[in-house]
Amino acid sequence: MVSPSLLIAIPLGGAFAAPLLALGSKKLAKWIPPLALAADLVIGLLLLPRVLEKAIVVSIGGFPPPFCINLMVGPLGLSLAILISLVGLLISIYAMGYVKTEPTEKYHVLYLLLATGALGIVLTGDIFNLFVFFEILCIASYALTAYEKDRAGTEAAMKYLIQGTVGSTFILVAIGFLYGLFGTLNMADIAARVPSAEPLHLFLILAFFVVGFGVEAAIFPLNAWLPDAHSSAPSSVSAILSGIAIKTGVYAIARICYTLMNAQGFLLFLSLIGIITLVVGEIAAYRQKDDIKRMLAYSSIGQIGLILFAVGIGTSLGLFGALFQLVNHALAKCLLFLAAGYMIYRAGSKKLSDMQGLGRRMPLTAVAFTAAAFSLVGLPPFAGFMSKLSIVCAALKTGRSAHMALAAVALAATVVEGGYFFRVVQGLYFRDGPKPQSLGPAKEAPAAALIPILVLAVLVIAIGVYPQLVTGVLDGAAKELLNRQAYIRDVLEAL
């Protein structure tokens, strides 16, 4: 049997091995991230059938769970870990050719640390351990945002760092209070003791947590850093930030609201801020007529809002929709950023007006971009349709007027989303670009970039046509969040 702790250990080990290997051969060093993440993907898929039957609890140090740091590999954690490894693997293949600024091994180290942080967050069962992994992820993403050391990237990273650090402080305060109340840091142990605490204390702690993780998840009004960081970073970094990093914030909020605190009264508020985030993000994205990456970044804010809305619905179908949307957004937004990376490269600027007519010069990239854009909008043959449908169904099935009204707002925001994505796609195909003589020869993206883009496009379509690929796993994951007694029992009765 393979141990789930390898999921975290392999990328972490890779991060330390990369610079050492780069001393000998730079070419070998850049193969480490794809290899490490591919190994993770294989391990994750191997573990999946067993985990769907019964969650695996790994206690580190050989003590029984409340006294040690434990990993809790349930359906939710493992499905997100597989998603992170898959998306991370594809982006790292893309980055092998895309990242040229020396020293590239530093990029690979930071990239692997980011992946380690994300994997640790979704797998750990200890609240302070979650904070540490969260900081690993944050520090790696600050540094990666500024990787090119250009004007915009440095400034965006500075902004991101200041806001992110204040957010982390809030998380640490919450953890301190939690320890003061319960005298334990084990999430299952805390969850078991929560009913004995005063509601006001719990509410304060929850508020600190939501504000802290809300900064990373870019919930309105804590999202000021996101459009700058995601649009100024190199495209491969934007893809991992948008696809993975912000999702970990949402995961943490969901885990704390459901498993840790059982905060039923807080869920409607969560839905409400989700919808506000959605509307603000989509309208801001619609207003970006110039910079394609800024538009995609604002669209990420909107999508996070939708996921949060679905998390707040609080039923099994709602959580299933949230996780499904999370997976779809991770795949589609990664694809959009990766495709945009080479579209910017070929067009010579980030401006949407310069990309007109690119659909004929880079047909494969443009088709993939279009598929992802349609999937995010929620057109039927693509993956986004199924997830948006389940979210709306879940909201209607609750029978509460508040959720129905919010679902109506969400649908209206989808129209706005359609507005800007269709505008870009129309520009790609049906508008004439700049004069042909001013352009270089028509060229696709290179193979190392095209393979991840096409794999993601195939996944987006395959999940849309055949949702059963993921629904079984995500259903189990949604049930894990709702069934906190099973979580507590699994961890505390392990060994």
Add this chain to the structure above:
Amino acid sequence: MEQVANCMYYAGGGGLILIGLYMVLAKTNLVKIILGLSFLDTGIHVLLVAIGYIRGRTAPIFSEGMAETTPVVDPVPQALVLTAIVIGVGVLGLALALAIQVYRHYGTLDVAKIKGLKW
């Protein structure tokens, strides 16, 4: 007097956090903002140690000549603080490095004047 002594560390930690927040929010000089982040960190550390502190007890280090029944304070928050200090050092180092880069690009540390993006 007993009351004051009991809540002194909490008040100190909370106060440092508030000072840090004020510096991050109100100052325009980048270095002062980073100092504010450092204040925030320190405040948290004091707060965490205060949570685990029990009056009249000693450090949880067992050494020779010390009875095993000596009352000690809770060691877990202190371990947390050690980790938090390390994380804080990493963040501060990165922040200062970025501040140097920002200065090279913009020639100023005044965030009101750094407007390549919308602050």
